[in-house]
Every structure is written in C-alpha cells, then in structure tokens.
Amino acid sequence: MKYGYYPGCSLERNAKAYHQSAMAVAPLLGLEFVEVEDWNCCGATEVIAVDQMAAYALIARNLALAAEQNGNGHLVAPCSACFLNLSKADHYMIESPELAEKVNTALAAGDLHYEPGTVKTSHLLQVITEAVGLEAIAEKVTKPLYGLRVAPYYGCLIVRPGFEKKYDDYEYPTVLDDLMKTLGSEVVDFPLKAHCCGGHMTQISEPVAMELIRRLLHNAAEYEADLIVTLCPMCQFNLDAFQDNVNKYFGTDYHIPILYFTQLMGLAFGLSPDELGIGTEFVSARPALDKILSEAPTKEKPKRPPKEALPMPSLGGEG
Amino acid sequence: MTEERIGVYVCHCGSNIAGVVDVEGVAEWAREALKDRGVVIARDNKFMCSTLGQELIENDIEKEGLTRVVVAACSPHLHEGTFRTACQRAGLNPYLCELVSIREHVSWVHKDKAVATQKAKAIISGGVERVALHEPLEPLHVPIHSSTLIVGGGIAGIQAALEIADSGYPVYLVEREPSIGGHMAQFDKTFPTLDCAACILTPKMATVGSHPNINLLTWSEVEQVDGYVGNFTVTIRKKARYVNTDLCTGCGICEEKCPKKVVDEVFEAGLGYRKAVYTPFPQAVPKYPVIDVDNCTYFEKGTCKACEKFCPTGAIDFEQEDEVIQVEVGNIILATGFDLFDARRISQYGYGRLANVFTSLEFERMCNAAGPTNGEIVLRDGVTKPESVAIIHCVGSRDKNYNNYCSVICCMASLKFAHLVEERTGAEVYNFYIDMRTAFKDYDEFYQRVLEEGAHFVRGRVAEVTDAARMPGEEGKLIVQAEDTLIGKQRRIPVDMVVLAAGLEPRHDSKEVAHKFGISCSANGWFIEKHPKLDPVATMTEGIFIAGVAQGPKDIPASVAQGAAASARVLGRIQQGEIALEPVRASVIEERCSGCRICNNLCPFNAISFDEEKKVSVINAALCQGCGTCVAACPSNAITGTQFSNEQVLAQLNGLLMLNVANGHGAVTEAERVPA
Numbered sequence A: 001m002k003y004g005y006y007p008g009c010s011l012e013r014n015a016k017a018y019h020q021s022a023m024a025v026a027p028l029l030g031l032e033f034v035e036v037e038d039w040n041c042c043g044a045t046e047v048i049a050v051d052q053m054a055a056y057a058l059i060a061r062n063l064a065l066a067a068e069q070n071g072n073g074h075l076v077a078p079c080s081a082c083f084l085n086l087s088k089a090d091h092y093m094i095e096s097p098e099l100a101e102k103v104n105t106a107l108a109a110g111d112l113h114y115e116p117g118t119v120k121t122s123h124l125l126q127v128i129t130e131a132v133g134l135e136a137i138a139e140k141v142t143k144p145l146y147g148l149r150v151a152p153y154y155g156c157l158i159v160r161p162g163f164e165k166k167y168d169d170y171e172y173p174t175v176l177d178d179l180m181k182t183l184g185s186e187v188v189d190f191p192l193k194a195h196c197c198g199g200h201m202t203q204i205s206e207p208v209a210m211e212l213i214r215r216l217l218h219n220a221a222e223y224e225a226d227l228i229v230t231l232c233p234m235c236q237f238n239l240d241a242f243q244d245n246v247n248k249y250f251g252t253d254y255h256i257p258i259l260y261f262t263q264l265m266g267l268a269f270g271l272s273p274d275e276l277g278i279g280t281e282f283v284s285a286r287p288a289l290d291k292i293l294s295e296a297p298t299k300e301k302p303k304r305p306p307k308e309a310l311p312m313p314s315l316g317g318e319g
Numbered sequence B: 001m002t003e004e005r006i007g008v009y010v011c012h013c014g015s016n017i018a019g020v021v022d023v024e025g026v027a028e029w030a031r032e033a034l035k036d037r038g039v040v041i042a043r044d045n046k047f048m049c050s051t052l053g054q055e056l057i058e059n060d061i062e063k064e065g066l067t068r069v070v071v072a073a074c075s076p077h078l079h080e081g082t083f084r085t086a087c088q089r090a091g092l093n094p095y096l097c098e099l100v101s102i103r104e105h106v107s108w109v110h111k112d113k114a115v116a117t118q119k120a121k122a123i124i125s126g127g128v129e130r131v132a133l134h135e136p137l138e139p140l141h142v143p144i145h146s147s148t149l150i151v152g153g154g155i156a157g158i159q160a161a162l163e164i165a166d167s168g169y170p171v172y173l174v175e176r177e178p179s180i181g182g183h184m185a186q187f188d189k190t191f192p193t194l195d196c197a198a199c200i201l202t203p204k205m206a207t208v209g210s211h212p213n214i215n216l217l218t219w220s221e222v223e224q225v226d227g228y229v230g231n232f233t234v235t236i237r238k239k240a241r242y243v244n245t246d247l248c249t250g251c252g253i254c255e256e257k258c259p260k261k262v263v264d265e266v267f268e269a270g271l272g273y274r275k276a277v278y279t280p281f282p283q284a285v286p287k288y289p290v291i292d293v294d295n296c297t298y299f300e301k302g303t304c305k306a307c308e309k310f311c312p313t314g315a316i317d318f319e320q321e322d323e324v325i326q327v328e329v330g331n332i333i334l335a336t337g338f339d340l341f342d343a344r345r346i347s348q349y350g351y352g353r354l355a356n357v358f359t360s361l362e363f364e365r366m367c368n369a370a371g372p373t374n375g376e377i378v379l380r381d382g383v384t385k386p387e388s389v390a391i392i393h394c395v396g397s398r399d400k401n402y403n404n405y406c407s408v409i410c411c412m413a414s415l416k417f418a419h420l421v422e423e424r425t426g427a428e429v430y431n432f433y434i435d436m437r438t439a440f441k442d443y444d445e446f447y448q449r450v451l452e453e454g455a456h457f458v459r460g461r462v463a464e465v466t467d468a469a470r471m472p473g474e475e476g477k478l479i480v481q482a483e484d485t486l487i488g489k490q491r492r493i494p495v496d497m498v499v500l501a502a503g504l505e506p507r508h509d510s511k512e513v514a515h516k517f518g519i520s521c522s523a524n525g526w527f528i529e530k531h532p533k534l535d536p537v538a539t540m541t542e543g544i545f546i547a548g549v550a551q552g553p554k555d556i557p558a559s560v561a562q563g564a565a566a567s568a569r570v571l572g573r574i575q576q577g578e579i580a581l582e583p584v585r586a587s588v589i590e591e592r593c594s595g596c597r598i599c600n601n602l603c604p605f606n607a608i609s610f611d612e613e614k615k616v617s618v619i620n621a622a623l624c625q626g627c628g629t630c631v632a633a634c635p636s637n638a639i640t641g642t643q644f645s646n647e648q649v650l651a652q653l654n655g656l657l658m659l660n661v662a663n664g665h666g667a668v669t670e671a672e673r674v675p676a
Helices: A016-029 A052-069 A080-095 A097-108 A124-132 A134-140 A175-182 A206-222 A233-241 A243-250 A261-268 B023-033 B051-064 B076-089 B103-107 B113-131 B155-166 B197-210 B253-257 B297-301 B306-310 B360-367 B410-425 B443-452 B510-517 B556-576 B598-602 B629-633 B646-657
Strands: A002-005 A032-035 A074-077 A120-123 A149-152 A227-230 A258-260 B006-011 B039-045 B068-073 B097-101 B140-143 B148-151 B171-174 B214-217 B220-228 B231-238 B261-264 B272-275 B323-329 B331-334 B338-340 B357-359 B388-395 B428-433 B456-459 B462-466 B478-484 B489-495 B497-502 B504-506 B544-546 B578-581 B586-588 B608-611 B616-619 B639-641
Touching: A016 A032, A016 A124, A016 A134, A016 A258, A016 A261, A052 A080, A052 A097, A074 A080, A074 A124, A080 A097, A080 A120, A080 A233, A120 A124, A124 A134, A124 A175, A124 A261, A134 A175, A149 A175, A175 A261, A206 A233, A206 A243, A227 A233, A227 A261, A233 A243, A233 A258, A258 A261, B006 B023, B006 B051, B006 B113, B023 B039, B023 B113, B039 B051, B051 B068, B051 B076, B068 B076, B068 B113, B076 B097, B097 B103, B097 B113, B103 B113, B113 B646, B148 B155, B148 B323, B148 B556, B155 B171, B155 B197, B155 B214, B155 B556, B171 B220, B171 B231, B197 B214, B220 B510, B231 B331, B253 B306, B331 B510, B331 B556, B357 B360, B360 B410, B360 B497, B388 B410, B388 B462, B388 B478, B388 B489, B410 B428, B410 B443, B410 B497, B428 B478, B428 B489, B456 B478, B478 B497, B544 B556, B556 B578, B586 B616, B598 B608, B598 B629, B629 B639
Parallel strands: A002 A032, A002 A074, A074 A120, A149 A227, A227 A258, B006 B039, B006 B068, B068 B097, B148 B171, B148 B331, B171 B214, B331 B544, B357 B497, B388 B428, B388 B497, B428 B456
Antiparallel strands: B140 B578, B220 B231, B231 B323, B261 B272, B338 B504, B462 B478, B478 B489, B586 B639, B608 B616
C-alpha cells in the first residue's frame, strides 16, 4: 500500500527516532511512504490561534501538493498536531466554500489549487491498525515484548477531531492498548491516556506545564509501568525532555522512558534498537527494555473472587 | 356555475385572526365577489366556535336553505368537529362543511396585513371551490370487542389491567419477562414518601395474578396484530417455560437444586446471581419458574436434569415447546416501559472499568432488602461500607451527545439514594447536578429534607471519574472531577463509591413494536400520543392507547395515572358497544390497480393488504385513517379518497389560484385581482 507521507517539522528534529522507526517498520508491513516534496510546516497550534486564514492557507498548501504528487489521495501524518491540522483544514474547506475560495486565492500565488475533500489524511497509528490490522501485525512479531509493562499514552490531539468520524473513543481510546498487547507487552490501564501533556505550555507557564507532565509520570509510576508509549512528538518531547525539570521542580525522582509505538513495533519485529533510534531519548529506555523476557511469563490464574463479592458489569450493553 | 347555496363564515378568533386579517373586509368581499360562485351568505363573528356563532350557521341552513358551509377559522384539528356537528343539528350532512384555516396558515404566520387579508381571501376561495364537490358521507359503525390487550406488566400496565378487569371486562396482559412487576419491582423505596416499593406493588401484582377477568400471559410476546379498532386479532407467542404450570406449585426446589448460577442481567441489573431455572424474585407473579435455555446445563450438554429429579410434582418438562395463540380484542394498551441508558457509553465515568462505579438500577437492587446484599450498601467487594458516595445526575440525559431530554425521575431518585446512604451508612454524600428538578407534590419538601440531612450538592457536570490519584488523600479513592459552577472552580472530590443516575431510554425495540401496532415513535423513540396536552394516552391509530414511560419519561404516580387514563378511554369505548369511524377513507379502484404493491408498505396504519387472487391491493376501511399517503403514492391513480379526491383537491387549488396573493411588496391592488 502506497501513501503520501507528511513527516512534519518535529520528525526532522526532536522526533527523528519516530521517523526512523516508522520508516524501518513500514516495509515490513507492506507500507510504502512517499514523502510529499516541498512540504511546509502545518503551523502547529500557534498559527491557527493568531490568524486562521493564514493557517488554513499554510496547511492547504500541503494538501494541494499531496493531491498533485500522490495519485490515490491518501496522506499519512505521524504527528498528531499535523494530523489534526491537515484534517481540520480539509474539513472546514469542505464545509465552507467561502473559506475554500479564499484559501485557493492564496494558493494561486504559488500556482497551486486544492479541491477540498480530495486528500484523506490519516494518522500513522490509524493506517497501521486499520489498513494493516492487528492480525497481520501479530504475524510479524518475532520477539514479543514479554513482561514489559507499557502505559499507552494517546494525548489529546489524535482522538479529538470532533468534526470527523469519531476515531476510537475520544475519552477512553483503546486502539493503542490493543496494538501493544499484540506485540506481547503487558498493558496497564492508564487513566490519563487521553489527557493533555501540556503542549507548548512549557514555553508559556512553567507551573502549569510542570504539573500537567507530573500527573502523567506520577500516574504511570503508580501503575508500575516500565515505560510510556506515545504516538505524538509533542507528548514524547514534554514527558522525556522535561522529566528532569519536573523532578527538580517537585523534588521527585521519576525515570520513566518515553518511546514511540513504532519503536516498540520494530523491537517486536526483531529490528535492533539502533535501527529504531532507541538510545536518543533523554531518559534511557535501556533498563526498561532489559526487562523483556524471552518466554511468555506464566500467567497467574485469576483468583476466584470471594463469595460475597458482587459481579462486575458485563461488557455488553443492556437489553 | 354551481347550483349549491354556500354560506361563508369568517372568524375573528378575538384578535388572533382579526389582529392581522381584515375579517370584516374579507366577509364583505366573499359576499360580493363570490356571489356568482354560489355564495349566498357571508358573515363574520368574533368567535365562530361560540354557541352564538354556531347558531348563526344553523339558522342560515334552516332559513336560507344553505347546502354547503365554509368556515374560515382555525385548524381543522381544533374545530372541524364543532362545525360539522352544528351543520348536522340543522339537518345538513356534516361532511358538506369545510373548515379552512386562516389562523395557523395566515394570521399567525404573517405580519403584513394587506397580504394576509388577500391570502385569507384566496384560502376561502379554495374552500368554496372544494366544498361544492363534497359529497354527503355516512360514518362507518363497527362493533367493539369487549376484551382488551395490555402489553407490558409494569406498574402502568398493571394499573390499566386492574381498572378494566374490575369493571367487569376481560383483559389479556402480556409480559415478556417471567413475572409482572416491571422496574418498580426492582426498587427498594419510592420517593418522596419512602414507601417500600414491594409493599405497595405486590398486592396489586397478586390481584392481577388471581383476577378472574385477567388472562395473564407472562414469558410471552406479541408477534402480530391484525384487524382494526374494536376487532383486533392478536397473535401471541407463549415462550416455552419448560415447566408445566398445571403441576408446578412454585415450591422453589428446582431453583435451589439447580447447579448453574448466572449473573442476572435483568432483574438484578447485573449486581446479583440467579439460577438457570428461576423466578426473578420471591413475590413473582405468576409463581412458576422458567428455564433459561441459554444457560441450562441440560440444554448445553444434554445431562444434569437436577431440577427434574428433585421436582416433587414432576412439573419440569424439557420437551415443552413455544405455543402460539390468537386472541380477539377490541382495544390495545401499550405500556412497554423503558431501558436504562447504558452508562458504559460515557467512558470517562468508568462504569464497567472502575469497580465501585454503579448504575442507579444496580444501586436500587443493592438497597433492596431482598437484593444481592440484603439491603447493605457496600462496595463491589461485597463487604466494605463506603465512607463517601458521589451521585452523578443526568448521566445520558440533557446531553446532546446522548439524549437531549430530561429523564424526569433521576433528581428525585438521586435524592432518595442520598437519604438511604446517609441513613444506612452515615457516609458523606455528594450530589453532582446540573439543575435540581423537584416539581410535583411533596417533591421539593423531600429535597429540603435531604439538604437538612447534610447531603452536599455541587452544581456542575462531572468531567470524569478516575482512580488516578494526583494529590495526597486521593490514593485508593475514586476521584470525581467537576467544575463547581457556583464557586467557579474545578473540584476534585475523592469518594469510595460513585452512583450514576442513568437516564431512561425507549426500549431497544420500541420502533419495531410501534410498527407492529401501527403507531409512531418520536425522533427519540418514545411512542407518540395523539395530542401532547389534550390526548396524551391515545395514538393516531384508533383503538391503540399508550401508558407509562413508553410514552416518555415519567415517575410512578404519572405512570399509574396514565394507566388509569388509558383504561378509562378503553372502558368508554367498550360501553358504547360500537364506534363510529370517520368516513374519510381511501379505496382502491380495482380496474386501475396494477398490483404493484407500492402502497402496501407505505401505509402507516397497516390498512392495505394484497389480494393474491385478484392481484390487487385492498384497503381495510376500518383501519384506514384517511391520511392520503397511498392516494398520492399510487402510480396509476387507482386509489381515491373520500373527502380528498383528486377532483376536490384540484378544485381547491384552482380556487386558491384565482387570487394573486404575493407580488413581493406586500401591497395588493384591486387591479391585480384575478376576476373570478
């Protein structure tokens, strides 16, 4: 399957490991990613807050390029912010012909035109779990991540493009949980999985950012997670690069490595840590990864609940 | 030119019409301009519907020899009957009277007086053209069968059944579950008086069970409804109980000996267990158990039969089969109740994931002395008493993501829970609400009482319930996070237990049931009444009535009132012995019918069937409500409707178009008037 690939700025800098691991894993899953030529920044969260018109034009330029260069019109973005911005611009251009016209007037200056709705943008996780599917992924697993306790962290941007067809449950998504289980790891029920990492608050308000990051680390530590797995460069950066700051700020001592899901997929597929950019993170993942067992841990038989205990609600709906 | 003598009567409706339409001018115009179209008299009156107004028409019919009457007033929904009856009193066939609406269609929707007046004239012109083609019609009289079918054995259905049966008429009460009692039987206490629910319900249940006029069909479902008001034939499937009720004494030994224990998702709301052979609760009516074949070891593996071995009367019958019966009834009352909103859908409240989050129905069972915990309020471990409890209101109600309506009962039920928690555990109680809705008798007094007992109230919708501790004191607790909109701050309140006051939803199969009985559901899925204020228990289908929550969320007193109201309507019908049906009906012109059957499934009242021999569609005149859908849909013009034939409708259009109403500016000059 061939996709247009929009890496976004982060994947060229702080999230190089994400790019590297995505590119290493893709061919194993039969995915071919062709980078959109001459792409530009999506504007992240800032530009849209300052000037919406300029922001949509900035984003739509990428959609126009993708439509021009990529026949089937399917674009994949590994970064949650890029994914949200690309989808959002397309959605609002479909909804408002007036906006589409203005955007296209701007694009015309660069001899470009974008017909709203021609490019379908997906997040990398979506392509992997939906287009490839967990069954096909399970077949590729050669070194299961036995014994590794993983806290799946989605962040807020991937699940909340409220205008789109709902992607998983936006309050309590489970698709990354399922992927991690497929890789053989143990998944902790991470209550803060869709909470905010603080975004660019680190540059605006230190107390707010530190508290938001602390909560996530604290919660993962409470659940005895060996590491947090993410799908967003912003989340990874805040939790990883600022972990030391949090420890100094609050007098805590967290050492929780933050890896991308593609890095864990690569490990499970038998690739070497070096091929996946593991080792470039601030909080070293080595100690956590050393815990991976060669054999599946023997599962303790679930204890019979005591006689007086009340049954838990069934999974199905009522009626 | 018509030879009819037509009278036109224009109503002021106080200032409702006269405030916008020049009523006197319209009457004068009708007198002059419509003279050559058969109008011999045109009058206006402050209230045509008043006795004086009606007498005006009656006098003119008698003295002026009117043969047709056009009344220009409100919607036919309101006063068509009034004016038809007035005509009838004066000896004119009531169907020779036409009511045209110049209130709903003109004065209430227009501001420009000149245009409104002109439009009123056009509408009267249409009515005059139409009425000339009206034919005298005679109503259809059909006998009413004195038996009644009631579907649903909750409190609304029970009340309706008892009212009718006590009046001496037979009732078939059909209930899907093994026992009657409905949701009320699951409750412990009822608000605001805190009566024990079972104490007030079970005597009624017992009466139903032994009533000579009630044929109780539990563990049964209606499969098909044929016929029409007064003469329904209902097909009912009595599901196999695998228990011979002639032999069973209800001793309960089978249940005791059954080795298979399963979670009871229905009566115990998932909080407790039952056996594979069971009666849902000790006071069940009837007392006979049923075997749940999906969980019975014998049906799964072919061995066990413990129940059969121990049954002292040999009542277990594994060979029993479903029985399909047909009953004849005159009227039907649907009291099918509700399903509880599935709280799993709001994932951030953690139901199904966090052990100590409960639904309101689970909590009802927990409080019930006959429930899984014998009335002890405890955490999911079955032992620990909570020291603090949060009750979250409006779960799935008043929320555009789920149901936009208010579920009515949850505020009061939550107050009841708060009281019971306080009384039985002394725990701190936090109610998270949007608005407190404690209307109706003694309800607000109960709210005051619970406030005085010390329950806390936080106004704000809860953002999430989590076990992720963030601050000291939160460890091991469920933390309820909400914006307290009264102090304008976020609050995190750690508690041991959370109760979700889940909303009421239409039964999952309410749309199918509505279709089966030929009635309609609102967009939300509740059954639609004939009129939301003035006819709340009848439906648009003659002979089908609704009662209880199936019509919309309501509490026990309101459900009982509706059950009684529906039965009063049915009893009135039965005592008349026969019913006069509107002769406004569609019929098929057989020579033109191609047998395409397009009309068959369009009929909202199931009135059209297909005659396989003649290969034509046939309309049952008693079932037809005269809606006209089939007339419009028929591709070969083979269906015609009395009182809405093509000729009549085209004549009305023609009359409307004789006047030029809108020229875009509002002003209408005499010159623009198309001469009649």
